[in-house]
Amino acid sequence: MNDVQQLLLSHRSIRRFEPEALGDDLVQDLVRCGQAAATSSNLQAVTVIHVKDAAKRERLAALAGGQPYVAEAGAFLVFCADLHRARLACEAEGGTFCEGMTEHFLLATVDAALAAQNVVVAAESTGLGVCYIGALRNQPQAVADLLDLPRLVYPVFGLCLGRPAQDPEVKPRLPQAAVLGVDTYPGDAIPEAIRAYDEAMRAYYRRRTGGAKESWWSLEMKGLVGKEARPHMRSFLAERGFTMK
Numbered sequence: 299m300n301d302v303q304q305l306l307l308s309h310r311s312i313r314r315f316e317p318e319a320l321g322d323d324l325v326q327d328l329v330r331c332g333q334a335a336a337t338s339s340n341l342q343a344v345t346v347i348h349v350k351d352a353a354k355r356e357r358l359a360a361l362a363g364g365q366p367y368v369a370e371a372g373a374f375l376v377f378c379a380d381l382h383r384a385r386l387a388c389e390a391e392g393g394t395f396c397e398g399m400t401e402h403f404l405l406a407t408v409d410a411a412l413a414a415q416n417v418v419v420a421a422e423s424t425g426l427g428v429c430y431i432g433a434l435r436n437q438p439q440a441v442a443d444l445l446d447l448p449r450l451v452y453p454v455f456g457l458c459l460g461r462p463a464q465d466p467e468v469k470p471r472l473p474q475a476a477v478l479g480v481d482t483y484p485g486d487a488i489p490e491a492i493r494a495y496d497e498a499m500r501a502y503y504r505r506r507t508g509g510a511k512e513s514w515w516s517l518e519m520k521g522l523v524g525k526e527a528r529p530h531m532r533s534f535l536a537e538r539g540f541t542m543k
């Protein structure tokens with residue numbers, strides 16, 4: 299394993315940060331690394347909002363269900379999938395923007411995620427810690443209003459960055475047998491992999507919480523995919539112009 303691979307394998311989300319704010323120069327360097335990510339057809343459908351205003355940070359922390367690190371981290375970035383710029387360019391060339399294509403929605407969302415992960419790796423390479431904040435989609439319209447997002451732009455997730463004030467254990471991942479298929483989908487390997495992973499995660503949660511949290515991956519998945527998740531997203535996206543044709 300080289301240094302980059304070691305860095306990737308040492309990732310863990312950080313949710314407690316030292317209070318100092320990250321400088322603009324550092325944030326700009328990190329976002330430049332994000333912009334360097336591959337992007338579908340050079341669409342570059344990501345816009346990053348660096349939220350510096352303390353009141354807006356507090357509001358976003360509340361909108362994200364009361365996650366204090368949104369306000370406390372050294373920096374908070376909102377990654378938006380953005381077709382607004384491409385529309386302007388298309389129309390400036392006399393074209394007609396074809397609104398509502400599911401494929402365009404996918405391109406923009408993937409672009410935002412790839413750029414963000416580049417920012418994450420760049421940040422972690424300097425010793426910073428990060429935590430993605432998908433909970434911005436709890437109330438996405440309020441987030442869009444707060445940040446003045448135009449139509450064809452939606453907040454995919456936020457990202458807390460800062461100097462870590464905790465040193466959590468790396469969270470185990472699924473056994474690779476269930477994740478990496480050779481020539482075919484690794485279906486047969488899945489039941490045993492899940493069983494083994496449930497054991498590993500049960501032990502991980504016990505260690506992490508001093509025995510307070512009794513859970514395992516399958517139980518967490520029951521909570522996650524065993525009920526509706528943010529059912530407002532479909533109408534919110536349609537309202538923004540992502541009508542999924």
Ligand SMILES: Cc1cc2nc3c(=O)[nH]c(=O)nc-3n(C[C@H](O)[C@H](O)[C@H](O)COP(=O)(O)O)c2cc1C
Pocket residue numbers: 309310311312313362365429430431432433434455468469
């Ligand atoms: C798109 C995305 C959204 C996330 N949203 C949140 C969030 O709102 N709050 C939070 O505390 N962690 C959030 N996380 C962090 C995940 O819980 C975390 O990455 C996962 O449990 C694996 O743990 P690790 O990052 O420590 O390896 C999010 C991660 C991703 C990729």
